[in-house]
Amino acid sequence: MRLWRVEETERLVKSELARELAETWARCGDEQCLADTPFEPELVGVGRWWLGPFTIGNRKMGEIPFFSLPPVFTCPGHTPFCLKWCYAIYEIVNWRAHVREAAAYLLSLRDDFPDVAVRYLSRLPHPVVRLHVSGDFYDRRYLEKWAEVARRLPHKTFYTYTKSLRLIRGADIPKNLIIHLSADPFNYAEVAEVWRELRRGFITFVYTPGRDEELQALQHLLENTEATILLFLNHVQHAPRARVDVAQLRRRLRERLGPAASRVVFDPEEFAGGPQCLQCRLCWIYRPATF
Numbered sequence: 001m002r003l004w005r006v007e008e009t010e011r012l013v014k015s016e017l018a019r020e021l022a023e024t025w026a027r028c029g030d031e032q033c034l035a036d037t038p039f040e041p042e043l044v045g046v047g048r049w050w051l052g053p054f055t056i057g058n059r060k061m062g063e064i065p066f067f068s069l070p071p072v073f074t075c076p077g078h079t080p081f082c083l084k085w086c087y088a089i090y091e092i093v094n095w096r097a098h099v100r101e102a103a104a105y106l107l108s109l110r111d112d113f114p115d116v117a118v119r120y121l122s123r124l125p126h127p128v129v130r131l132h133v134s135g136d137f138y139d140r141r142y143l144e145k146w147a148e149v150a151r152r153l154p155h156k157t158f159y160t161y162t163k164s165l166r167l168i169r170g171a172d173i174p175k176n177l178i179i180h181l182s183a184d185p186f187n188y189a190e191v192a193e194v195w196r197e198l199r200r201g202f203i204t205f206v207y208t209p210g211r212d213e214e215l216q217a218l219q220h221l222l223e224n225t226e227a228t229i230l231l232f233l234n235h236v237q238h239a240p241r242a243r244v245d246v247a248q249l250r251r252r253l254r255e256r257l258g259p260a261a262s263r264v265v266f267d268p269e270e271f272a273g274g275p276q277c278l279q280c281r282l283c284w285i286y287r288p289a290t291f
């Protein structure tokens, strides 16, 4: 099955518009230069909510700058679960965001990408940066570029979730680049293996209401790692709409998984409506004993 969103990405990364936007970002580095370009502010990224390729915050995170890439196209570890449920495919439906993601991908291919990223990030006062609200580490060189950016900005913390499991094995990742492993019913065995090698970060898992058979993956992750499992809630528009009773789900997990269920953490924003990441901070502050 061909996804419209992927076809659109393939078109956009070849477009003159994305190419020119990436070149503009590489040439600029501050608000004035961006404002002097012919692009509209929301596209080039100038104003309260952007700085060049960085978007500053969203509803879930609060005011945290992020850098995103096109979904699937930049996700070598994507699984059938992603194609069916990924929010970045189905919920980011803003054409400017699509163009910006395509341009960000072109920018990230450049050898000077770490210099460009450091230039923009140095102008942002925010101490925490999220990578890939959409997209993932698409090759080792790209991962190394972010590792370099993190080393050059040691006072900032970068965090992300990945399915690019093969790429992060054996990679030299600085402590301020926090990478959580994203498991689903198709990749959980490999995630457990990789987590045992790295012993860093959470394992994340998306809970889909009414699909409790998927919890066997959770069981495998708990039995085969000592990781903390961060449970997200499947909230794409076509996901089952059943209301999730968190206390009841917790009880069911305890009955099924035993004491290990205490290592499952429910994402507070998705299961309880808040706080936002900016206040929660679990994904970059919390360190389980195994860190």
Ligand code: SF4
Binding pocket: 061, 230, 267, 268, 269, 270, 275, 276, 277, 278, 280, 281, 282, 283, 284
């Ligand atoms: S656990 Fe907290 S910081 Fe992590 S994604 Fe959820 S709300 Fe954000």
